[in-house]
Amino acid sequence: MIQIERKFRPEIEGLRVVAALLVATYHIWFNRVSGGVDVFFVVSGFLITTSIISTINRTGTFKFLPYISKLLKRLLPSVFFILAVVLLLSFFLLPQTILDKTIKEIIASMFYFENWQLAFSNTDYLDSQQMKTPVEHFWAMSIQGQFYIIWFMLFAFILWAIKKYQITNTRKLINFILGSVFIVSLIYSIYLTSVNQPFAYFITFTRVWEFSLGGLLCVNLAYIRINKVVAMILGWLGLIGLVLTGMLFDVSQMFPGYIALWPMACAVFIIVSGTVTTRFGVRRILASPVMIKLGGLSFGVYLWHWVILSFYHYNISRENPNFLEGMTIIIASFILSYLMTRFIEKPIRESSTTRRAFRRISWIGTVNLILIAVLVSTNLFAQNQQAKNKTVENYPGAVAALGKVEVPDVPAYPTLANVFNDLPQSHIDGSNQTQKEADVKVGVYGKKEGYTATIAVVGSSHSEQWLGGVLKAVEGTDYRVLNITRSATRFSTGYDEDDIKSKWVENTLAYIKEQDIDLVVGHATASNTDKERIQEHLLNPLRELKEAGVQVLALRDNPRYKFNVVESLDQDGEQKTIEKMNREQNQLDGAAWTKLEKSQEFHTLDLTQYFKIGDEFRPIIGNVVVYRDYDHITNTYAESFAPIFEKQFNDILKK
Incomplete structure (x- = not known):
């Protein structure tokens, strides 16, 4: 040859x-x-x-x-x-x-x-x-x-x-x-x-x-x-x-x-x-x-x-070895x-x-297959046992943050072994756009026919994480919900023109304007930065939608951490995790949010108080694990915000 x-x-x-x-x-x-x-x-x-x-x-x-x-x-x-x-x-x-x-x-x-x-x-x-x-x-x-x-x-x-x-x-x-x-x-x-x-x-x-x-x-x-x-x-x-x-x-x-x-x-x-x-x-x-x-x-x-x-790293030190x-x-x-x-x-x-x-x-x-089967079955058994006790009374979540409901003594939900799988429905069914594509991918939920209003959750994973709360809030209503999100992509004008993220933002703006959408819900600040330019870039698309006649519910970004909250909860326990959470400066968007609220450009919603008990940020609130990583909340915790979102939607859409 x-x-x-x-x-x-x-x-x-x-x-x-x-x-x-x-x-x-x-x-x-x-x-x-x-x-x-x-x-x-x-x-x-x-x-x-x-x-x-x-x-x-x-x-x-x-x-x-x-x-x-x-x-x-x-x-x-x-x-x-x-x-x-x-x-x-x-x-x-x-x-x-x-x-x-x-x-x-x-x-x-x-x-x-x-x-x-x-x-x-x-x-x-x-x-x-x-x-x-x-x-x-x-x-x-x-x-x-x-x-x-x-x-x-x-x-x-x-x-x-x-x-x-x-x-x-x-x-x-x-x-x-x-x-x-x-x-x-x-x-x-x-x-x-x-x-x-x-x-x-x-x-x-x-x-x-x-x-x-x-x-x-x-x-x-x-x-x-x-x-x-x-x-x-x-x-x-x-x-x-x-x-x-x-x-x-x-x-x-x-x-x-x-x-x-x-x-x-x-x-x-x-x-x-x-x-x-x-x-x-x-x-x-x-x-x-x-x-x-x-x-x-x-x-x-x-x-x-x-x-x-x-x-x-998981048993001796999370720092690099000497x-x-x-x-x-x-x-x-x-x-x-x-x-x-x-x-x-x-x-x-x-x-x-x-x-x-x-x-x-x-x-x-x-x-290997036997060991995998044992691990999976053990995990599923624990998950199913806890799911039997999952009621609003046992797991009030966010509404317990203000101390107005009784919180029973039951194990936190989801189990730590399953917290990473506690994801928004859009992630489970694949309606969240991946980082490879610029096309608009839409998940349709709520009432799909004969609806009286359409709510669109728009933006990055920090908007998508609220989908569970939005869907719970519209149960029993005539509202349709659209999920229009993309991984690692803010709904922002801050990307270079030839960036695939910028193309997705442009496509999303065009799509929303063409559709009969009544309300857009998305985060309007980034809590991991105090740079005014970045915060302004987040507002520009929302302003464009408002000018096109679409109402906007602007959410303040949730607190973010430099350590994996749920990993710390698992390895260090709840008390040490609480101490770490409250040592960090977890919201750098304070000035930007205050400015936005005073401007009264949009309907605004700051949910920071629901991440605390008293003045203390917590990893578990109302028996629900709050975070699934550094900065994303669990879907179960998002669902517990349903009464808060329901009030907002009624105030905005029924005027």
């Missing part, structure tokens, strides 16, 4: 060690991306392309079952074993608040779609405020597994084309196909990173170009000729550049776009330099016996370090990787038959 260098490349083992250590180091101490995963992708592309071409050269065929079974024997034992360990530890060492999310991600990791699970759940890998599961890093494994399937289809097509059309210049054909994949995927990655970086970070199609580069390097490496001086310079440039990636670039908004070329180019430099042995080149370090030994553990180190770090603690995590990762490789992965990989290997893998997978 094509001549490639089919020989052991010891410097690649050293490169894998460096990549694993960079990933671990930046995760443990800096909470940043290092570029190490991108190196893994390039190396994976290089190695799998080498393996595929060698197989075709040797046998003249390329069959799916031998190809995939060989990969699964290598990958699944470690993956399934670590997931089993995480499941067992989750019973005892994870907060209730993260259990449900962890179970979902373990299932996604088992079946290699964790990257899509994170993408569609609006996870931001680089946001330190979001609660992380111990298996979140399996997104990279999922992409790798999907890439292997894509590569099978590509090379199956290449082999078919070569045989059918008697193509002799196979290198040119492979370069054309892999180069096309590289260019298309890179362009898409740059585009999507610019408009929706958290989503772009996880999806397969923004990452395939990284594997393609490794494939292109494999196909062309034998034709690259360099002397010893160039090899030495390239090698050291690559290694130094790779180590400095996380220091030189603010990757929080840049990966996986064009900036990923930097660590990938560094990896290419190192691999190319390894074709020539030099006295003072990096190959002497990376290809040393110690690095070769450690290279076989790098895969396990990547998998274990995040698991250990996660349990450290030097000694961090080194302990890294050393423990190497030890666990060695033990896993020696006693789990290697025996299965070297099983006498493929059937026996997969029988052993299936045992671990079955254990």
Whole structure:
């Protein structure tokens, strides 16, 4: 088919060690991306392309079952074993608040779609405020597994084309196909990173170009000729550049776009330099016996370090580990990787038959499924038991804040294990627009025919969170309710003109003006900033709607915190959480709200008093858990505002 260098490349083992250590180091101490995963992708592309071409050269065929079974024997034992360990530890060492999310991600990791699970759940890998599961890093494994399937289809097509059309210049054909994949995927990655970086970070199609580069390097490496001086310079440039990636670039908004070329180019430099042995080149370090030994553990180190770090954060300290603690995590990762490789992965990989290997893998997978079933059923039982007692009398919620109703002594609702699932109906049925689209997505609720008025909840998640209260308020009325919200997008004129968020705001304004909407409900301030310009941008669309004849109920934004309230409630208890809540300056929009109220431009509603008992902000009010994260309220708490919204709607719509 094509001549490639089919020989052991010891410097690649050293490169894998460096990549694993960079990933671990930046995760443990800096909470940043290092570029190490991108190196893994390039190396994976290089190695799998080498393996595929060698197989075709040797046998003249390329069959799916031998190809995939060989990969699964290598990958699944470690993956399934670590997931089993995480499941067992989750019973005892994870907060209730993260259990449900962890179970979902373990299932996604088992079946290699964790990257899509994170993408569609609006996870931001680089946001330190979001609660992380111990298996979140399996997104990279999922992409790798999907890439292997894509590569099978590509090379199956290449082999078919070569045989059918008697193509002799196979290198040119492979370069054309892999180069096309590289260019298309890179362009898409740059585009999507610019408009929706958290989503772009996880999806397969923004990452395939990284594997393609490794494939292109494999196909062309034998034709690259360099002397010893160039090899030495390239090698050291690559290694130094790779180590400095996380220091030189603010990757929080840049990966996986064009900036990923930097660590990938560094990896290419190192691999190319390894074709020539030099006295003072990096190959002497990376290809040393110690690095070769450690290279076989790098895969396990990547998998274990995040698991250990996660349990450290949830059980020892939420702050970054100190030097000694961090080194302990890294050393423990190497030890666990060695033990896993020696006693789990290697025996299965070297099983006498493929059937026996997969029988052993299936045992671990079955254990995982049993543990998942136990966790899920336990959680559902607790949830159902509490739901039986869920009455307005037992759970008055917000109306209890003013001390005018009796609050019985019952466990808070929702349970901490289910608080993240206590979401507005629009999130459950998918009528909230995602960050990928600019179109107006509308959820229709309330009375859908013969309605006398239409109320639209408009804006970001800080408007959407009130939908439960609005829907409860209109029960038994002739009002229709529309949900017109978009994740992470304020109904504001503060975005750049070419920003997808700005396009959504424009589309939403046009839609509301075209429809027969009587009242728009949305937050008119942002409590996490005191910048007057931002607050004014929030008012501009509301003013435009008012001029078009639409009435507006402007809500003051709820208090926001710099810590996860429900996580603190779970781990530190209610009293310490109360103390933390009242130490923070949780509403910076005071001046903007006072100005808005005095202007009497809109109907206004400040609900701050319902987040306190007396003068004290509380995480549980009227037996209802108030927050589900840092700054969003639970749907159950929102529903308890129904009497307040009902009065507002009657006052506005029945005038």
